[in-house]
Amino acid sequence: MKIITILAITFFLLFSCSDDSSSSKSTQEESSSKEYKKLLTNTLLKFNSDFSENFIKNELNKVYNENCQIYYSNHLVGDINLDGKNDLLIYYGIEGKEEGAQIGLGWCLVFSDEMGFAKNYLIFDWGEGRCAPNHHSIGTPIKIINGNIIAMEFFYHNDDPCCCPSISFEESYKFSDGQLLLNSNTNSIIKPSIWPLN
Numbered sequence: 001m002k003i004i005t006i007l008a009i010t011f012f013l014l015f016s017c018s019d020d021s022s023s024s025k026s027t028q029e030e031s032s033s034k035e036y037k038k039l040l041t042n043t044l045l046k047f048n049s050d051f052s053e054n055f056i057k058n059e060l061n062k063v064y065n066e067n068c069q070i071y072y073s074n075h076l077v078g079d080i081n082l083d084g085k086n087d088l089l090i091y092y093g094i095e096g097k098e099e100g101a102q103i104g105l106g107w108c109l110v111f112s113d114e115m116g117f118a119k120n121y122l123i124f125d126w127g128e129g130r131c132a133p134n135h136h137s138i139g140t141p142i143k144i145i146n147g148n149i150i151a152m153e154f155f156y157h158n159d160d161p162c163c164c165p166s167i168s169f170e171e172s173y174k175f176s177d178g179q180l181l182l183n184s185n186t187n188s189i190i191k192p193s194i195w196p197l198n
Helices: 011-017 049-062
Strands: 037-044 068-078 087-096 101-112 117-126 140-145 148-155 167-176 179-182
Touching: 037 049, 049 068, 049 087, 049 101, 049 117, 068 140, 087 140
Parallel strands: none
Antiparallel strands: 037 117, 068 087, 087 101, 101 117, 140 148, 148 167, 167 179
């Protein structure tokens, strides 16, 4: 798992939720920095909550081990990679079965091919909240505009309980070369999470 600038994928997720028994065979396209996951079956890409929830269950639950469960939160539709075709951003949560609580969050970017089928995807995940080992996140995605993903970031005031951060603001990310770039700081590069798959 790589840690780049503002996104430090939590060690807790790495050790408790990754499946170390599988070998990584990530599909790489155009650049070694890309960690695209290729779908095992042809799936027509649909832009609704049923598809998004089933995609999470069928694909991402293969990525995390039996100690974790992935659940659907919401999704956005838009042209993320500026290829003229709609893509799907699925916002999901990671629940620890032993903890019985949310231990992380993530984005899954699903890209379409020329025929409208889901071609491949990338995942970006992190631990969340003041009570998690990692405080960094990339926020809750709220819209996609001209390839920019706009997300709402939440931060904790010193007196806030773990459940309820009281500080919020919008942040914007640009998708480029298989990575997310923070528009307010172009030196901040967020690489996708690397998990064993395929």
